[in-house]
Amino acid sequence: MSELDRDGVSIYYEIHGPHAGAADAPALLLSHGYGATAQMWTANLAALARDRKVITWDIRGHGRTDSPEDPALYSEELSVQDMAAVLDAAGEQSAVIGGLSLGGYLSLAFNIRYPERVTALVLCDTGPGYKRDEPREKWNDMARRRADQLDAEGLAALGESAEVLNSLHRSAHGLALAARHILTQRDPSVIESLPHIKVPTLVLVGADDKPFLQAADVMAAKIPGATEAVIPDAGHAANIDQPELFDGAVLNFLATL
Numbered sequence: 594m595s596e597l598d599r600d601g602v603s604i605y606y607e608i609h610g611p612h613a614g615a616a617d618a619p620a621l622l623l624s625h626g627y628g629a630t631a632q633m634w635t636a637n638l639a640a641l642a643r644d645r646k647v648i649t650w651d652i653r654g655h656g657r658t659d660s661p662e663d664p665a666l667y668s669e670e671l672s673v674q675d676m677a678a679v680l681d682a683a684g685e686q687s688a689v690i691g692g693l694s695l696g697g698y699l700s701l702a703f704n705i706r707y708p709e710r711v712t713a714l715v716l717c718d719t720g721p722g723y724k725r726d727e728p729r730e731k732w733n734d735m736a737r738r739r740a741d742q743l744d745a746e747g748l749a750a751l752g753e754s755a756e757v758l759n760s761l762h763r764s765a766h767g768l769a770l771a772a773r774h775i776l777t778q779r780d781p782s783v784i785e786s787l788p789h790i791k792v793p794t795l796v797l798v799g800a801d802d803k804p805f806l807q808a809a810d811v812m813a814a815k816i817p818g819a820t821e822a823v824i825p826d827a828g829h830a831a832n833i834d835q836p837e838l839f840d841g842a843v844l845n846f847l848a849t850l
């Protein structure tokens with residue numbers, strides 16, 4: 594359990610598994626979904642971190658990372674830079690970059706910004722954004738409504754989905770700012786990057802995660818050589834709903850690297 598300073602914003606991260614130099618396998622950086630925290634990976638760490646370093650962290654506005662009042666301190670670009678800073682703090686030049694939902698989208702954005710630091714990608718129950726303005730604006734309207742609910746109702750507005758149920762947050766307003774400025778999307782750069790991805794990629798989705806099944810198929814089709822895994826009897830938090838099946842799919846993929 595550690596923290597790093599990013600121009601006055603404290604970023605919380607954790608390192609699990611073998612210490613640097615104790616394992617030949619590349620490290621794995623996992624980013625959580627919106628409204629969750631690093632705690633969402635708890636059930637997976639024993640398996641995933643057995644033979645490799647696994648790094649988890651809390652996105653700005655979430656969990657034990659700071660929730661600054663200035664909206665300018667929340668963005669996709671700052672989040673991607675936070676991921677690079679977390680890797681630096683963990684002593685890793687490169688890693689397998691993975692995440693669920695928002696964390697998966699940020700992993701794709703990270704690959705655009707820092708391709709030399711990406712050994713492979715693990716994209717879980719996520720999507721690549723939108724090419725057209727209209728569906729992107731619908732997504733952004735959803736994110737803004739969620740932010741408004743958090744400002745009006747506090748943390749109760751998060752609900753009780755599997756990925757947020759055990760996540761402890763300090764600031765509903767921080768989550769609202771994250772929704773407005775990190776969860777919202779600005780352009781089609783991420784979806785347009787898919788055919789240019791040059792690293793091994795696992796696209797994983799819960800069979801019952803209906804809003805993201807098509808997105809998983811699109812990513813698997815557009816990313817050269819991508820592997821797709823569908824986890825039965827699992828929803829949006831496939832790693833929580835079926836941890837053993839999720840871990841097995843991820844470990845099988847990592848064994849091919």
